[in-house]
Amino acid sequence: SPTDLDGRVAIVTGASSGIGEETAKALAEEGARVVLAARREERLAALADDIETAGGEALVVPTDVAEESEVRALVDGAVEEYGRLDVLVNNAGVMLNEPFLDSEVDHYETMVEVNLLGLMKATRFAVEAMRETDGDGHVVQLSSVAGRKSLPSHAAYNGTKFGVNGFTESLRQDTVGEGIRTTLVEPGVVDTELQEHIPDDEEREETEAMVEELDPLTPTDIAAAMTYAVTQPQHVSINEILVRPTEQE
Ligand code: NDP
Numbered sequence: 001s002p003t004d005l006d007g008r009v010a011i012v013t014g015a016s017s018g019i020g021e022e023t024a025k026a027l028a029e030e031g032a033r034v035v036l037a038a039r040r041e042e043r044l045a046a047l048a049d050d051i052e053t054a055g056g057e058a059l060v061v062p063t064d065v066a067e068e069s070e071v072r073a074l075v076d077g078a079v080e081e082y083g084r085l086d087v088l089v090n091n092a093g094v095m096l097n098e099p100f101l102d103s104e105v106d107h108y109e110t111m112v113e114v115n116l117l118g119l120m121k122a123t124r125f126a127v128e129a130m131r132e133t134d135g136d137g138h139v140v141q142l143s144s145v146a147g148r149k150s151l152p153s154h155a156a157y158n159g160t161k162f163g164v165n166g167f168t169e170s171l172r173q174d175t176v177g178e179g180i181r182t183t184l185v186e187p188g189v190v191d192t193e194l195q196e197h198i199p200d201d202e203e204r205e206e207t208e209a210m211v212e213e214l215d216p217l218t219p220t221d222i223a224a225a226m227t228y229a230v231t232q233p234q235h236v237s238i239n240e241i242l243v244r245p246t247e248q249e
Pocket of ligand 1: 019041064065092093094143144145187194
């Protein structure tokens with residue numbers, strides 16, 4: 001039977017919009033105390049209010065996952081407040097697509113710093129905290145179809161998401177036998193703010209048109225996949241969930 005999350009503590013990065021916001025709500029509905037991390041503090045505060053109004057518990061920790069000290073403070077803050085850490089959802093991410101050879105160094109550095117290095121740091125600190133408290137724990141990584149399949153103008157984004165997949169499978173093997181579970185969630189097109197940040201006008205417009213045409217996934221669809229993974233009994237480890245809109249190629 002599925003395990004409920006009563007009394008469990010879950011950090012969700014990138015909780016200020018899209019998939020992260022819906023995931024935080026869904027985990028809180030399952031009984032988890034949720035720690036909300038992102039840069040936009042007002043958005044996190046509004047989400048914490050919604051969660052508390054619905055009877056849940058939430059802690060806001062403004063965090064830039066590209067800053068190691070802030071990632072450290074996020075994990076420490078969760079453990080200080082609640083005394084344990086059970087789930088980390090590494091969801092913060094950016095997709096700044098453009099043809100690689102015309103791209104700005106800043107853009108691909110940011111993707112690596114947030115999508116890959118930020119995720120690695122959060123994973124490291126969180127697993128250390130899980131080991132020090134209960135011993136069990138669950139790390140959920142937001143990868144993507146782009147972690148399995150390359151597309152033009154996605155070079156750096158593809159690099160980060162393929163990196164997330166390779167990193168996470170190795171982590172699974174490093175921690176096997178100690179109660180740490182890992183899940184890769186690999187969505188296709190989801191209607192969120194992600195596309196709005198694409199710097200290349202042509203690329204952004206094409207992507208936005210594609211999203212409109214598709215009958216895309218919603219953040220709620222992905223939150224449901226994550227809830228499924230983290231409510232399995234301890235002996236069940238859902239390692240990978242690949243989910244596309246039915247109409248996506
Ligand atoms: P959104 O743009 O709606 O959400 C991205 C979140 O990441 C925001 O909460 C943002 O918060 C946060 N974020 C960005 N940079 C940082 C940073 N430096 N530090 C902390 N938080 C940061 O997009 P999605 O919900 O779609 O994206 C969530 C994840 O899902 C990403 O990893 C994305 O790659 C992945 N994904 C999305 C797909 C899609 O089609 N939408 C498909 C496959 C995967 P803030 O700006 O407040 O810091």
